Amino acid sequence: MGENPDQIHHDGIVKTRLVESATQPMNIVCNAQPFGGGPGATLMAVMPYLRSRLESLGPVALHYVGSSLTMDFQKLTQADWDGSHHIDLYSNPETGKIELVSLLQRLKPRLVVTFMDELVAAAAQAADIPVVIIDLLLWFWPSISPHWRQADVVIAAEFYGVQERIISEKMNNVVTVPPLGPPPRTTTGPSKDVLLNFGGMVNPLMPKEEYVAYARLIYSAAKRALNLRNAALPKSQHAKLIVLVASLDVARGIDPQDPEAARMVLPDEALELMSSAELVCCTAGLGNLYAAGAVANAVLLLPPLHEGHAIQTHLIKKAGVSVDAMEWHEFTCGAPINYYNGSLEVMDDVSKAQKEVISSGQAQKALADRMLVAMLQSAGSAAGSSAEDAPLRSLITTFGQDNGDAMAARIVDVLTRVR
Known part of the structure; x- marks a missing residue:
């Protein structure tokens, strides 16, 4: 009996579709909330470990969705995404949502991984x-x-407070991992220069002019303090000011007279510079805190730009960790800011304090003098310090640390359940 040509044709189509299905990559969409540098930087640390762990699951395509400084991170690191999609859910939420929904419908991802972006989670x-x-x-x-x-x-x-929050909120879908951070230094090396590390200051709720003005204010005070420091010390102890940022806007706007005043660098280079600096002056973002705890010789935390910076500092001090930190009321005529108020109220209070300092020569001098004290202290104590005495090291001994693989492992656990 001869074979049915129609059946042969049908079977051929089925086999072709099966082959296409088998080779079609499984799409995963990743995203980082554009508030500060932490979400984007963490994602970039996790990505290589995620790719490695996904190899056993067959072909996978990793797509990135984001905006603002999170896209700056992609350009800086030349991240190896299979697809990169600039979608802004904050400056124009309705348009952004339409674009995101359209992308999800087209990609049909098996999983969406977001670093704290509620709008992306809601759409998925x-x-x-x-x-x-x-x-x-x-x-x-x-x-x-x-x-x-x-x-x-x-x-x-x-x-x-993380474990307490999980219990009080009865959150049964939470798993915990050690915070991301570099390996702690076990030996001390020669230290030089003063490092000003702004980290990621961008916040969609804050006008760009606000955080650029903040960077200019602190940068000007640091330059003034450094000149006074060098004048007070022998030439052999003179230092330079190195400025690191995580935003192209800040890099371009920090000093209109010197377009190369600030640098965007990869995390490994930032850590190397932090470890060799005599003093690290940085914002109190968690990424900066853990990095400083691992590698810095001496640390001065800059005035808070928002409530997260301040509350993190307060919690660290409450736990008995000794850290030198500046507050706005040291330089203004106002009372201390209540950082436990709502975000918009806190940002308004910070904006008022910042404008007061910018408009007052006396306040700017007080800010520079405060930074000078920290610079002279670090210059005097650098020779006698040890790696184990590094500021903020207790953060690592308390919570441990991870390179990104623990987060990647948890993501793959979910993927193997839902694929």
């Missing part, structure tokens, strides 16, 4: 796509978003 959950949320600030939120509770897993980085 509305499309019935499994969601993993990486949360570096679970202890911080005034209330827990329903999208966190609906997530397949929330991966929370440890910090003061």
Whole structure:
């Protein structure tokens, strides 16, 4: 009996589709909230470990969705994404949402991994796509978003108050991992220069002019303090000022007279510069705190730009960690800011304090003098310090640290359940 040509044709189509299905990569969409540098930097640290762990699952395509400084990170690191999509959910939320929904419909991702972006989590959950949320600030939120509770897993980085929050909120979908950070230095090396590390200051709720003005103010005070420091010390102890930023806007705007005043560098170079600096002056973002705890010789925390900086500093001090930190009321006529008020109220109070310092020559001198004290102290104590005595080292001994692989492992655990 001869074979049915129609059946042969049908079987051929089925086999072709099966082959295409087998070779079609599984799409995963990753995203980082554009508030500060932590989410974007953490994602870049996790990505290579995630790729490595995904190899056993067959072909996978990793797509990045983001905006603002999170896209700056992609350019800086030349990240090896299979697809990169600039979608802004903050400056124009309605347009951004339409673009994101369209992208999700086209890619049909098996999983969406977001570093704390509630808007991305909401869009994915509305499309019935499994969601993993990486949360570096679970202890911080005034209330827990329903999208966190609906997530397949929330991966929370440890910090003061995280375990207590999980218990009090009865969050059964949370797993914890050690915070991201570099290996601690075990030996001390020669130190030189003063490093000013602004980290990621960009915040969609804050006008660009605000954080650029902040950077200019601190930069000017640091230059003034450094000149006074060098004048007070022998030439052999003179230092340079090195300025690091994580935003192209800040890099371009920090000194209109010197376009090369600030640099954007890869994390490894930033750590090397931090470890060799005599003094690290930095914002109190968690990434900066853990990096400083691992490698810095001496640390001065800059005035808070928002409530997160201030509350993290307060929690560290409450736990008995000794850290030198500046507050706005040291340089203004006002009372200390209540950083436990709402975000917009706090940002308004910080803006008022910042403008007061910018408009007052006396306040600017007080800021520079405060930085000078820290510079002279670090210059005097550098020779007698040890790696074990490094400031903020107790953060690492308390919570441990990870290179990104622990987060990657948890993501793959979810993927193997839902694929």
